Amino acid sequence: LLASKPPPTVGKIDLPFPESVTIYDCMFDKPTSGRGRWANWTESLKAIQFDKDTKLSEIIVPTVDTVRYTYLMDLFVTSNTACLFVGPTGTGKSVYIKDKLMNRLESQYVPFFINFSAQTTANQLQSMIMGKLDKRRKGVF
Numbered sequence: 001l002l003a004s005k006p007p008p009t010v011g012k013i014d015l016p017f018p019e020s021v022t023i024y025d026c027m028f029d030k031p032t033s034g035r036g037r038w039a040n041w042t043e044s045l046k047a048i049q050f051d052k053d054t055k056l057s058e059i060i061v062p063t064v065d066t067v068r069y070t071y072l073m074d075l076f077v078t079s080n081t082a083c084l085f086v087g088p089t090g091t092g093k094s095v096y097i098k099d100k101l102m103n104r105l106e107s108q109y110v111p112f113f114i115n116f117s118a119q120t121t122a123n124q125l126q127s128m129i130m131g132k133l134d135k136r137r138k139g140v141f
Helices: 064-078 093-103 124-134
Strands: 027-030 037-040
Touching: 064 093
Parallel strands: none
Antiparallel strands: 027 037
């Protein structure tokens, strides 16, 4: 993700970084026109609205972390770039990714989940993937 110089489409950002925050506290908000600004992640938080019949396990409470993760996922998906989310157990990585794939993707994508364990072999993985593909004829999917 980090390069020695920015890609040519990004250009140079001539806006000083605020001294009162860290790089993890804000993002660069570039409007379609204008100079842009450093925006705090908390500005992107939205009030949660859900139906009274919604299961508690299906509710994702918006926090600074959920805003960060979903923003990054949006960037990676729209730019067709692979990504890997890492962190301690129980921080919601799988929940955020599953929510994005199941509820917030364009119709051109078809999500497919594979559960791994220490016993998962390469042959099992290949069988799971091949089982989800449409086989048109021998060797053509």
